[in-house]
Amino acid sequence: MTSDIKLHRYFQDWMNLYKKDAVREVTYRKYEMTYRQIVSLAPDLRMCELSRLTYQKLLNDYAKTHERQTVMDFHRHIKSSLIDALEEGILERDPTRKAIIKGKKPGPHKTKFLNQHEVQLMLDSLSLDAGVNWDYFILLITKTGLRFSEALAITPNDFDFARQTLNINKTWDYKSRQAGFAPTKNFSSMRKIQLDWQTVIQFSQLTKELSEDKPIFVRSKVYNDTINHYLERLCKKSGIPIISVHGLRHTHASLLLYAGVSIASVARRLGHSNMNTTQQTYLHIIQELENQDNNKVMKHLASLV
Incomplete structure (x- = not known):
């Protein structure tokens, strides 16, 4: 696997290798959702093009339509895969370092509890x-x-x-x-x-x-x-x-x-x-x-x- 591979392809291979059958099915479906979002937001982004700037842009694009906690989960999934890529030598630096987590303004939530x-x-x-x-x-x-x-x-x-x-x-x-x-x-x-x-x-x-x-x-x-x-x-x-x-x-x-x-x-x-x-x-x-x-x-x- 080389640094010329697309991010979404690397993430898909990574989750199939490390997460499939290792986490509950409901959890694995969340990784699949992250994969689909990467394909949608950055279909052509390659691992060699990843930097703090390109990664932050990906997070910002995702944050336009999602609340902050959801963006945080999205970030954690990708970051886990990229840390492995760093250890494998596919990346030279960690593009997720000091990433800023944003998110759209939360909508009205239901009452959390009754008296x-x-x-x-x-x-x-x-x-x-x-x-x-x-x-x-x-x-x-x-x-x-x-x-x-x-x-x-x-x-x-x-x-x-x-x-x-x-x-x-x-x-x-x-x-x-x-x-x-x-x-x-x-x-x-x-x-x-x-x-x-x-x-x-x-x-x-x-x-x-x-x-x-x-x-x-x-x-x-x-x-x-x-x-x-x-x-x-x-x-x-x-x-x-x-x-x-x-x-x-x-x-x-x-x-x-x-x-x-x-x-x-x-x-x-x-x-x-x-x-x-x-x-x-x-x-x-x-x-x-x-x-x-x-x-x-x-x-x-x-x-x-």
């Missing part, structure tokens, strides 16, 4: 008397903080009603053409979640007549957008801010933090690989709680005479 009153209004509007439906799915995520793919993969066998726990050991690969069970996001995602007695009763009744090893909620092809649109209608009906299904996971975590549950316990319940992820995701809540703690500390110290 306790809003959650109660939403739960009160659920229809839980007609067998398996998406209302039960929404209830489960709200009560457990599961990821969308984790909740889709839940089977009756995953419940231990006697111990009031739910075993998370797989996901449902709903994005794949051949949807089916898939591994969890990481090792930490494999966990047992404690359930409240009300949820235990509801799901013990719901799953009584279902096949023990088949997903409770999957009957045909499932799309994330379909459930989000359903939840949007439910939010409007309840008179609360519109939230996404992933927002229910954030809601679950935020309610626990406000209730005084430790960051470590919340991280384990969510299946985060470390507490840093939890702290970064819920930094605003943690800072608010720390301010409340500081007020308590000052009141206590002032009472000492």
Whole structure:
């Protein structure tokens, strides 16, 4: 392989060699998307033409139509391949050095999480008397903080009603053409979640007549957008801010933090690989709680005479 090869060709060969069958299919599809973007934005750019200027131009062109976080992911993919090219002697210098990550102004985002009153209004509007439906799915995520793919993969066998726990050991690969069970996001995602007695009763009744090893909620092809649109209608009906299904996971975590549950316990319940992820995701809540703690500390110290 020489420096005269086109960037998109090098990246395609690199991802086939190092990423194919080494990462999950959903992750590999992201590399494929990066490849298609390189072909679209820089079809004739060759490795020998790569410099900090030409690379920055590529990033800037991509940033015109994508938000900053998406541009960062695009950059990380290409940078990984170019670092290998540097080690192989195809490049003499690192063109990604000091790259500036830009991005278009973020559009309006849905509410990240609901407060306790809003959650109660939403739960009160659920229809839980007609067998398996998406209302039960929404209830489960709200009560457990599961990821969308984790909740889709839940089977009756995953419940231990006697111990009031739910075993998370797989996901449902709903994005794949051949949807089916898939591994969890990481090792930490494999966990047992404690359930409240009300949820235990509801799901013990719901799953009584279902096949023990088949997903409770999957009957045909499932799309994330379909459930989000359903939840949007439910939010409007309840008179609360519109939230996404992933927002229910954030809601679950935020309610626990406000209730005084430790960051470590919340991280384990969510299946985060470390507490840093939890702290970064819920930094605003943690800072608010720390301010409340500081007020308590000052009141206590002032009472000492």
